[in-house]
Amino acid sequence: MSVTTAGKAISASVASRAGEMTDLLVELVRAPTVSGDEPAAEPVFASWFAERGWQLDRQILAGTAMAESARGAAEPRLAARANLTGWYGRPCGRPVLSVNAHYDVVPVIDEEDWTDPPFAGTARGGAVFGRGAVDNKGGCVAALFALQALADAGVELPFDVAVEFVAAEETTGVGTVASLEQPWPRLAAIVMEPTQNAVVTANSGAVFFTVGIDGRAVHTSVPWRGEDALRKLVAVYEALHRFGDERAASCSHPLMTHLPSPVPLVVGKFQGGGWRAALPAHATMSGRVGVLPGEPVSAVKEAVEGILAEVADGDEWLRANPPKLTWDNDGLSGWEMPLEHPLVEAMSAGRGSVGLPARFEGLTTGCDAGTLRRAGVPVVVFGPGDLARAHSPNEYVLETEVTEAAVILANALVAAGERFVAGDWS
Structure with missing residues (x-):
């Protein structure tokens, strides 16, 4: 079935099912899944797949x-945490196009x-508010209902x-690292993240x-006798x-020219001292520095060092x-x-199915x-909502952003199938 044939049925x-999508998103937001404590959402996903008779597999991270x-040793509670793999129907031993969310x-x-x-998980004014609404449960819901739309349209895919x-x-990021241990070959992956x-x-x-820096604490009346x-x-x-700032001025990428920097350096956490009347004996800060496509991570580390x-x-x-890095x-x-x-x-064809032009961007x-x-899997990033709303108070995603993403994704999967059958895939 072509994008043209399937498009109307998918839409x-x-x-x-827009109401169902909102209900599921609300339910997922109400299942707190702060990293390290994700199991609360597992019954929600399990119920959704069971209702359709579709297969859902559980990969326990500890195994x-x-x-x-x-990296694994740095993560808590691995025996209680899992990756969940939900299938469009059931796997048939063919190459797998993965939607990673x-x-x-x-x-x-x-x-x-x-x-x-x-x-x-408040639904109000055409939006769903709550931690994870845009990052990344709106993307999870869009992926699920893209599959539902394919099923409703009677689409059979060649993978x-x-x-x-x-x-x-x-x-x-150890969840995706562990997922690569799965035995099936990945044709490609669509990673769901808010990209509008x-x-x-x-x-x-x-x-x-x-x-981290160690100083020497003294009474604040004689700070010259200590080390701040x-x-x-x-x-x-x-x-x-x-x-x-130097990297912002010197680093460039053609898909990121609209951004002030393609490689932001940000300190997100800054701590020091323990008492107002004592010179700080210890201080730490944590942050991130960006790495250009094609730039070795080791080169950036060496520059910071x-x-x-x-x-x-x-x-x-x-x-x-010396400072401890x-x-x-x-x-x-x-x-x-x-x-x-x-x-x-195929993703461009998906956007075309809802009347949107091709839109390629870079992400920081x-x-x-x-x-x-890095594992050799062809990949794109795509998903509903604005990344700027993530990790912030009153995080939200518009319901129309999620439904649009579902339509685009479903049609993109159809288009990918056409290209696979035509032998265009390599």
Whole structure:
């Protein structure tokens, strides 16, 4: 069945099920799945697949090779956490086109700034509010109802389709690492993240860091007799931001020219001291620095290490007590896909099915697509909602964004099937 033939039936299915989609999204938001504690949503997914007689598999993270790695060791409760793989019907041993959608969410640290309780899953004014609404449960719902629309339209595909609901994306990304241990071959992957339903074909990566400085505490009436760890950390902070500004000016990518920087450097956490009348003896900060597609993560790490060494060299105390740098992840490589790849063309056809022109963009957030691309899997990032609403108070996604994403995705899968049958896939 072609996109032209299936398009009307797909659109009709999604339109008729818009209320169901909102209800499911509300239910998922009300199942708190802060990274490290994802199991609350498992019954919701299990019920949805059971109602349709479709297969849902559970991959316990503790039983994987990933669990034996350093990254796996950093994650808690692996025996209670799982990736869930839901199939369009049941797998038939064919190549698999994977829709990857993380279902963990970030913690709530600013509940007083929310209008509604973060996990209330409030549907109001054509939007659903709550932690994870846009990142990434709106994407989860769009993926599920894309499959439902294909079933309602009677579409049979020449490959298997799996929706992989992965854990731990918001922390170490080990969910997708573990998913790659599954025995079936991946034809390609569509990673659901909020892109305003644009097709992301280039993604800068990121490496996360923590810098700690030890000083010497004294009473604040005689600060000259101690060493102010916080003040010294500020010097490192300023040097890193100068480095970030230099990279913003010198690094470029054709799909990210609309952005102030394709490789943002941000410090998201800054802590120091323990008492107002004591000079801070310890101070730490944590952040991220972007990595261009094609740029080695190791080169970015070396540059950051050089900056810290330069700051330490200019301070007598730090020469003897250098800043402690920890890399908090292995680093997500940047990646890009050629626009003529059949997966990219299929996603463009999906957008065309709802009257939208081709829209390719670059993305500056690290996500699981980098892990998949490094493993040789063709990949794009796509999904409903604006990334700027994620990780913030009153997070929300518009219901129309989710329904549009479902229609685009369903038609893109049909278009991918056409290209697969035609032998265009490589």
